[in-house]
Amino acid sequence: MHHAKHLLLGAVLSLLAACAGGGTTVRPDPSPPRAAAGAAGTHENLNAVLWMQTAAEYEATTRGVFAAASALLDAALADPRWDALPTAERGGQRVGHLPAAVIVDADETMVDNSAYQARLVEAGTRFAPDTWAAWVEERRAGAVPGALEFARAAAQRGIAVFYVTNRDAAGKPATVDNLRALGFPLSEPEDTVLTIDEAQGWGSAKGSRRQFVGERYRVLMMVGDNLGDFLDGYQAPVAERAALIEPYRSWWGSRWFMLPNPTYGSWESALTRGADDPVQAKRRALRSR
């Protein structure tokens, strides 16, 4: 009897230990996205999320990018030929007479959703539309270091700031609330937050929204954390993505400004698209010699 009790206690303790370790124990969730959690209780995104949340190196990088962009605003404003829209999206349109704007992405460009990413790491899960929508509704994204200063520097010069985001139209009120609470300029009455599917033809590729802005504004700069924040065709395989940006090589750091996002993006889906096992697909892309 006593012995049996010990066995039972041992079994319970092992079960608890396995759960705490994020191991292979069956979870109550009927469809857990288990692939994100490794056998040792780690997660594909542990380092990446910690880097964005704790590394002085991350803050130094984003502040440096935004400071460089801010320092060029006056020169960009003064040069009537200075325009940051990709050639195919601008066409032959003259821009010198148009008022000035900058186009910025929202997530991991102006606002920091790393708390959401941290929750995924803690839970051993992956991104899912329902948990993301709930996070958006919380309105708790922070400002990326340096983003506010840049946006305000633009607004102070009369430059319109357009937030072109792949958050959806349903999450727009929460997104606007969140941006406003953080102090980002929203140039009302004009609607400067352009979400996905808000108008016909506004898909996840942002080109149609960039053109919507570009028809009425000279676009001085674009800021993002994803190739898709700058040009379409970004959902291509790795080598094609590199070729896509080749013609714009000299624009980085003057018309185009890229922020680091090691936690997710089209760089990652370029590796995992169509794969049964995304982790295996990523491991195959490693270069070890």
Ligand SMILES: [Mg+2]
């Ligand atoms: Mg983004």
